[in-house]
Amino acid sequence: MIEASWIAGLGVILFGIGLIGAFSRKNAIVVLMCIEVMLNAANLNFVAGALHHGSVDGWVFTAVAIAIAAAEVAIGLAILLSLYSTQETISLDEATLLRN
Amino acid sequence: MLSLDEMENLLPEMALVAGIVLAILVPNLGNATLRLPLTRVRIPLFIGGTRFTATSDPRLPARISIVAFSVAFFFSFFGIEGASGEIGGVIEVSSFSRMMSFVFYGALLLAAVATTYRMPARRGARAPRDKDSESRVEALVAALMDNRRQVDFHLLLMMVGLGMSLMAMASNLFFMFVAIELASLAAYVLVAFHKEEAVGGEAGAKYFIVGSVASATGIYGMSLVYLWAGDLDFDALAASWAAMDGLDPFAVIGVGLMLVAFGFKVSAAPFHLAAPDAYAGASSPVAGVLATASKAMGFVALFRVLIEVTMPAEGEALWFCIVAILAVITMTWGNLAALTSENPKRMLAYSSVAHAGYMLAALAAIGSGLGDSATTELVLVAVVFHLTILVLFKLGAFLVLGLLETEGRSHRLEDLHGLARRDPQLAGSMFIFMLALAGVPPLSGFLSKLLMINGIVNISAGTGSTSADAIVPWAETVDPVFWLAIAIVLNSALSLFYYLRLCLVMFFEEPEEAKPLRRARHLRRTILVLAVLTVFFGIGSGAEFLLDLVETAVSAM
């Protein structure tokens, strides 16, 4: 059995990767993926918490969080698509009609 | 299955769910029939076929959502007095949650009304192509904006309402996050709803990306808290926090990360950066919802986490200093940025940032732990009152822009030029909204700001040394919270500049085009009513009534 702290540690790393990816990558799809990574870091924590506390809540949370993540991806892709259809780019640095 | 009592407590949400169902079904009703196999008997199926006149009416979805929101709105209102109940371990209906849902539904109702005029159906709409001439593109875009996507729009609107309302009722942190996500995801789509316009998609994309990062951060923070406490019920969390010996890094970092997520929701600096873009790109009613209901949602979350969970019984809260600094930065940033903004919607967005700053300052005053329960309540009343009446004038201002938008766009200050000459009613209302935003008496914006300052002063002014016999020694001893009050009033003065500038162009400049605005009867009446209410809740019995209401709600918290 893996220690809960290991799982949580992995979560921290994942979260860091996600966050850094989110602000260092231009491609919106990649950023979306990074966000998923961040959410998964949270899921790992829930799992670790469920293990650590021996409660079932964590598992439920994880399941729901995954559902949310899925919804988020769906919506995100749709929105990015509409961005692409008008500006023909999904680079976050180029879609800057709105600024200042 | 819910019991009758629980049903009664959830009537507004029921109404909304019913609305969602109806919105999906009713517009699809038609004369479709199902021929019973082997017979010539045609059973009317109603779903599909040629739609009836009534069900194909393009305004139907709006009507449905308006009715649903109205019902929800009134039920919420009547629920403020004495609603209480606990459902399924994660929902707790209280006066406070009803008050907040009252605010949410109010804001969304207004957005629904405003949108009626934005999207009446028009035939022959298509997306513009490259070869189209500029004027043609404009016409096409206008037609597209008016395309029949009402159902989608109003569905999303009702989902936002449902999410927000559930969020206010959540007694469990995780459930609250889920509700927030429900509201937020729908809101992202609403922002990006005008995909025909280049800015629509961009605004949605930015808002979505930044918002998602923020909520991911928040959820991660929540997961850390879960790691620490093992339970996400607010009561349990509060108990764990109170029992915490020293500072647990999991708890502190978790709360801190959640602060980031809520900070984004209330658009506190520096998490607010996507907000102006989103407001500017979204249609005005949606931007108005973001600036009022969405912000209120963020504050409810802050209340839950900061005040219910992490506020110690005595002494300064851990987050006091952070929130205070955030407050000052937020209000100053917002006001400064709004100062030279040439886009009315952006300007209102920044002003919304500044208002978040004021309310954060009030929260910080609570966090200082100097006040007793009565003063804490006073400050909370102030904040909730502000959130409530913000719907009147902030959303009112967006609705005015929305009315302008139906003619063209309202993203330039020039679009407001000479509004007083073109449409005195609108200009007068806008003037009232602006002054209320700036906090000029006797409008309700003044009362709420006064109450917040009042609270801060009340908490802090007495802390100075009474034996100091000159200003400087006194100022050295007074609690820094006091300076938040000064910061608020100075910022109010600064903000006056851009609010007045907007009024100025309405009354002073020559209109770019002299033709009168659309009649848009309901929307116009709504705006006028909002203007009247802005005055009405400023002083006298109106204000007393609303204050009483808020007080009831807050005391239930």
Next chain:
Amino acid sequence: MGEHKQEWDRLLYIVPFLAIVPYLYSTGASSTDYWWLIIAAPLVFFATIAIAGQIWNGDETWVNRLKEGGILGLGALSVSLSAAVWLIYDYLEHHGHIETGDPFSWLTFDVLTYNGEGWSVASTGFSGIGFGIYLDAVSIMLLFVATFLCFLICWFAIGYMTTDSINDNSNHRFFAEFVLFSMGMFGMVLADNFLWLFIFWEIMGLCSYLLIGFYYWKPSAAYAAKKAFLTTRVGDVFLMIGLLMLYDIYGSLDFAVVFDDPSTGVGGALVDAGQLQTALLMLFIGAVGKSAQFPLHVWLPDAMEGPTPVSALIHAATMVNAGLYLVARMVPFVDVGHHGVAGMEELGLIVAWIGGITAFMAAAIAFVQNDIKKVLAYSTMSQLAYIFTGLGAALWLFNNGKHHAGALVFGGALFHLFNHAMAKGMLFMASGSVIHEVHHAHDHLSHDGDGSDHDHGSHHDFDPQDMRNMGGLASKLPITATAMMFGSMSIIGIPLIGGFWSKEIIVGKTWYAYFHGADALLGPALLILATAGMTGFYMSRMWFMTFAGEPKNELVDHVHEATPWIKTPLVLLSVITALGGFGLALFGMVDWLSGEYDHLALHKATFLDQVIYELEHAFLPEDMQLRYVGWTTIALSFILGPIMAARVYGGALKEGEQATGLVHWLTSLSGKFGSQNVDELANSQLAEALQQRLYFDDLYEGILARTIVPFANFAAWFDANVVDGVIKQIESNSVLGSVQIRRVTTGSARDYILMAAVGALSIFALIWGVSA
């Protein structure tokens, strides 16, 4: 007067006005109940004339029948005059002060005082300021001078102003301002309180401003008006400070309260001489401004820009006496014999010195003036300075216990005021007559000469006031020449005529004071002695240049006394000037004025005894030193000065011209002293300096232009760019900051996330910092 019958009919309008006082008298009322008529009548008619004149401007009735308000003004002044005469009559009957107390309290207020432990409302004094009247011999005399002269001048002005086309449709302004001025003068004389004195004093200042600037369209007039107001304002401000100090000392400004016992202040405190002297000096600065004494004298010559003789007359006969009156009111403070405060010798010395300097300086400048009114203006300055010197000597004498001598010179000085007022009033009216007729003659000529298309240029270039255009007018203007002759004699101090009686006393007693311990008075004494001779010269010069000799301009032939209304006052005043001085001296005017006698009457058994007594007193005083002084004065002023003038400017009339008796004789006489060419002297640097008024105006203007103007401009700049600049800086910095901070919103979602991340990190750093 037949040809002006219609004009004289206008006088009927003032009959109802004149009837008011006799009617009141007949009802048995007391004059002290109706003193307010003196002030109220002009005040009411000021408003009436000003507004009616503007509304009915140019209306036939208004212009011809009411003389654009002149008749109304005359009516109002006749009410004042008759009420004043009534009051004077009562006063002389009852031989004593008239005090009404304060029939109405103008301002009531409270003042806190410190009693050593705490502050409480002052129980004595400091209760407010009321208004009532206070009459003693001095104010009675001045009241008469003011009401009488104002009445006559108004009379004269009706004739003078309404016959000059340049004034058409604006005379109502003149008459309104004129009666307002009269109100100020009457009020000042009547007031029982230093503050009210000041109030009316300022009203006069305003009217002086308005009247000097009557020809407002002339830049020189507008400038002169401003200059007069501002110069006197400087004095007034100090006067006001003096009042504040006096009020602080005595807790009241009422003459009755203050003069009751000037040595004890409010609450019985002993008055500090130094403080009181400072206060009185402040008052004196005010007097210096109003009476155009050095160094605030610069306004008076310019004031001659006013409508020719009339407003100038205010600046000669009445208003300028206000300063003298004020100084005269200082006597009770210094009179150590009657509760005065000892140790204020410097006051008298300063007053006398200022007087002496001004007398000499003004006389010297008058030497070179060619403008007939300017000569009179400097003469006025000089004569007022005489009176100041006399008052200064009186103050010194009073303060050193020499009560009798003090009283004598005090009375003499005031008597000189009377004589001078009458003479100078007449002189100015006479000069007005000259100017008016010369001007008319010129108009007549230029109209005839050029036909319809007459030359405006020459019209404007011609100066009807320049004596170099005159000469030989004695035969053309007989009444004017006679009047001017008597006036000049009175001013010069020709023995037995008018001013002689008072001037002798002033000069004599100033020397007396010098001989009796006031070493510092030597200067003023010498200066006024020299001035006596100079007066003889410049007054004679003026008369000779105007009336004697051959005409210097062909238009003189066309001059004749044609204007109605002008002659009457001249005749009346000539009589008073010629005989009044001696007559009143006989009745003990000097002692009456100084309060030594309480009524005007012969004090010797018979009239002849009195005449002999007075003559002996004037020419053969017992004190040998004074006798020499007196003789020197006479020699200088009567003999040396006029003869020198006659040598330079005198000359017989043109062949065939015949003037009236005495005048003709005088012109012939003036031709008999030979002639002397003074061109060299006239072109000297000294003469130039005198022409330039000893450069005082240049000096003041230079100082103002170099200090105040740049300073004001700097202040305006400072306010707009520094004080407001701070605000503007805040504004522009906010805008800059706004632009900067908006740049942070780059539009890229990446950056937003980055910013949020940095923000979040800072939050954690903060938490860490807080918790650590």
Next chain:
Amino acid sequence: MITSDPLTFITLTPIIVGLALLILPHIGPASMADFVRRIARSLSMAIAVAIFAITTMLFLGQIGNIDWLDIMQGDYVFQNEAVVLLGEIGVRWTVGVDALSFPMVWLTAMLIPISMLVEWDAKDGHIFHPLILVMEGALLGVFVVLDLFVFYVFWELTLIPMFFLILVWGGDDRRYASMKFFIYTFTASVLMLIGILVMYFNTGDASLAGSLTDHHFDLVSMTAQAAGDGLIAGEGLRHFVWILLLIGFATKMPSVPVHTWLPDAHVQAPTAGSMLLAGVMLKMGAYGFLRIAVTIFPESTVVFTPLLIILGMVSLVYGAIVCMGQTNLKRMVAYSSVSHMGLIFLGIATMQPLGIAGALFMMFAHGIISPLLFAVAGAFKHHYHTLEIGSMRGIAHHSPWLAGHMMLGWMASLGLPLLAGFVAEVAVLIAFWMTFGWLVILPALTLIITAVYYLSSMQRTIFEGGDPHVGVLPESLHGEEPRDITWHENAGMFVLAAFTVLFGILPFIFWDMMSDWSTEFMLETLVDAMNSQGVKP
């Protein structure tokens, strides 16, 4: 209502009627809109005149039969039955006047119809005149309410009509001026609001207190509390609050260095706006300062007397000097207001009943004179289209009435005796000498400077020109023949001129009550403070 609660009536009627006249045309049917527009101007005037009549009757005793001389400090007449406005935080509608506020009430009621009259032909009169009516209500409200919350509401409410008056009817640079005016004074007054709130949290009377806060805004009760143990416990805090209040009030007055909004606002404002701004709005500062800052914090006032002197003196002297450097007539008059308002601080700083009475009378007299000045300046703008001093000469020929009013106004403002301003000046100066001695030389010199700029400005506008029959007309006329002022301008100026003279000759009409009140005020509030602070002569 008029007899039972006249103050509420005169305050609310103009606001209600004015707003109705402004709003009805935009929400009613077209025929009604036309009707309302037609009657708006006359009805506004009628209301304003009626209110003036009522206030005059209040003064004369026809209503209420008040002995104005017998009002003690802290007592008010015509007090109403308090109406709770915001029970949660203790806000009540209480009105009342005493000898401090009543002259201001009368002044306001008098000036409103006159400023309407002067601008009787203003464009868009159906908006202009109702706006002034709203202004009247707001101004009266400031002076009559005895609840600090409502006071602050009215205080800020005055800004809104004035903002519009400047913005819509103002001069060329009205955008900047209206913004500056609004923001500048608003900024100052929000600081004042903080001060009020600190006071609020030290109030104790439970019977008036709000349910939410246990405190109240009632000024009468605060005054009583201040007279008892003092409202605020710590001296440092007291001083701080006093300074906050001072910032608000001094800016409104305005005092150097926070005066620069005034010239801009004045120059751009329409005539009626300038008249009200100078006539009444500036007095709000002085009124509030006396009513709140001095009354409730007498010790602080005593302690900060040197500050008051500096502010007053700098305003007075510096304001006057700046006046001399102005080339714009209205700007000059505006700075002269700054200068005159300095005297009010000086009068208060003397700590003498006489000085305070002088300051009160200064408020009153300046309230009559400065509108006259601005009416004159406005007439120049109206008929000559320029305010530049020196761009014209000899205007007296073309506009004799204007020149006459100018003369009277200018003279009154430079403190000529028998005109209203003199009384105030002399009273303040007497008190000033008693307290500060030779410092009086500065105000005294200012009298000269004042004369310099006033006379110079007259010399270079209505005088000179060189020709008795035609003046030098400004280029802005473009060769048009100028006319004299219109009958309504003339009538308005005449009334002001008449009052200037009336109160100059018979100042005791209002002086007596001011003087009595000042004595009471000193004895009740300041004397104890002076004794406890050890003030000695």
